[in-house]
Amino acid sequence: MCAEALSSRYDPKEIEEKIYHFWLKKGLFHSQPDDSFRPFTIVIPPPNVTGELHVGHALNITIQDVLIRWRRMQGFNALWVPGTDHAGIATQNKVERRLAEEGKSREDLGRRAFVERVWQWKEEYRNRMVGQIQRMGASCDWERERFTMDEGLSRAVREAFVSLYEKGLLYRGNRIINWCPRCHTALSDDEVEHEERDGSLWYIKYPIKDEDGFITVATTRPETMLGDVAVAVNPQDPRAHTFVGKTVILPAALREIPVIADDYVDPEFGTGFVKVTPAHDPNDYEVGKRHNLQPIQVMNTDGTMNEEAWPSGEN
Numbered sequence: 001m002c003a004e005a006l007s008s009r010y011d012p013k014e015i016e017e018k019i020y021h022f023w024l025k026k027g028l029f030h031s032q033p034d035d036s037f038r039p040f041t042i043v044i045p046p047p048n049v050t051g052e053l054h055v056g057h058a059l060n061i062t063i064q065d066v067l068i069r070w071r072r073m074q075g076f077n078a079l080w081v082p083g084t085d086h087a088g089i090a091t092q093n094k095v096e097r098r099l100a101e102e103g104k105s106r107e108d109l110g111r112r113a114f115v116e117r118v119w120q121w122k123e124e125y126r127n128r129m130v131g132q133i134q135r136m137g138a139s140c141d142w143e144r145e146r147f148t149m150d151e152g153l154s155r156a157v158r159e160a161f162v163s164l165y166e167k168g169l170l171y172r173g174n175r176i177i178n179w180c181p182r183c184h185t186a187l188s189d190d191e192v193e194h195e196e197r198d199g200s201l202w203y204i205k206y207p208i209k210d211e212d213g214f215i216t217v218a219t220t221r222p223e224t225m226l227g228d229v230a231v232a233v234n235p236q237d238p239r240a241h242t243f244v245g246k247t248v249i250l251p252a253a254l255r256e257i258p259v260i261a262d263d264y265v266d267p268e269f270g271t272g273f274v275k276v277t278p279a280h281d282p283n284d285y286e287v288g289k290r291h292n293l294q295p296i297q298v299m300n301t302d303g304t305m306n307e308e309a310w311p312s313g314e315n
Contacts, residue, residue, distance in 0.1 A: 016137060019137075020135075020137055023139070029080070029140060029141050031078060034077050037076060038077065039076065039078075040068070040071040040076040040078045042067065042068055042079070042081070044061070044064065044080065046084050046085035046148055048084075048091070049087055049091055049122045049129070051094070052125070053129050058136065061138050062136070064080065064138075065138050068139055069139055080139060080140045082133065082138075082140035082141070082142060082144070083146040083148065084122075084125075084129060084147055085147075086122070086147070086148050086149045092118065092183065095118050122147070130142075174279075174297075176285050178191070199220040201218045201220060201270055202218070202219055202220070203217070203270075204216070204217050204225070207251075208248055208249075209256060211246075214248075215248055215271075215273050217231055217271065217274060218269070218271045218273070218274070219275055221277075224281075225250065225251070225253070226309040226310055227279050227295070227298045227309060228277050228296075229293045229294065230259070230260050230275075230287075230288075230291065231248055231257065231259050231260070231275055232264070233262075233273050233274075234262070234263065234266070234272065235261035235263065236267070237265075237267045240261045243259045244259050244261045245258070247259070260276070260293075262287050264286070276288060276293065278294075278295035279297050297309075298310075
């Protein structure tokens with residue numbers, strides 16, 4: 001009697017791929033709505049199509065796989081929905097880096113051709129990441145795989161936003177954004193790395209309206225002056241009683257702005273008086289909201305100066 005010799009080592013390439021293909025062929029991970037079973041669903045946090053998966057993804061996927069298999073064994077109608085994410089500006093940057101290696105830019109290609117290159121990138125890395133997830137043996141329902149910019153998902157997002165808007169739960173308004181001067185687009189907070197730098201304090205005199213005196217403001221960003229809408233002092237500062245409620249003249253622009261009191265101001269910083277520029281600084285933005293101050297956007301979208309910041313004919 002002959003017996004096939006067993007390998008002295010476990011070879012995942014020889015075993016795992018065959019087993020996984022068998023699972024997929026039999027549809028063992030697919031589920032349909034069935035009221036006779038309790039539902040249990042996991043939607044995979046879609047990995048960005050910016051590159052290959054990393055150890056964090058592997059850990060995340062393993063935990064989800066354990067949970068979904070456990071629920072199947074308990075008799076739940078379990079569904080694990082896989083997918084990938086477009087990653088927006090991050091994917092654009094990756095594609096532009098590849099173009100740079102070819103000595104090209106997105107401007108060289110033009111909009112239509114560049115969008116096509118982005119879709120090509122998406123397909124390349126989507127296939128790579130899906131292959132990685134499958135090699136882990138993840139029991140996703142691959143018949144329900146989605147991409148965050150699929151037509152159905154995009155339509156659902158539009159429907160949700162329009163519905164919320166019609167109910168008055170969603171509204172548009174001016175907000176501070178992180179602007180990328182290279183990409184000419186807004187970036188989310190988690191796409192920005194903040195960096196502290198040593199700077200200098202600049203001391204600027206703001207004349208008090210109808211008086212001979214002035215208030216000296218200390219700032220590290222004098223270039224944002226044209227967006228000033230107020231000068232603030234801490235309400236516990238003894239000088240607050242003298243100056244709060246008065247009006248000062250913004251140097252250069254000659255606009256009149258109020259003196260206000262706010263707990264945000266650190267009396268030990270600079271002169272104890274700070275300029276408030278809601279359209280520039282997140283903290284100033286919150287101060288502006290508390291005091292109903294209207295932010296001033298210094299530059300228009302076409303690159304011209306906003307007359308509200310620099311009134312024409314006055315300087």
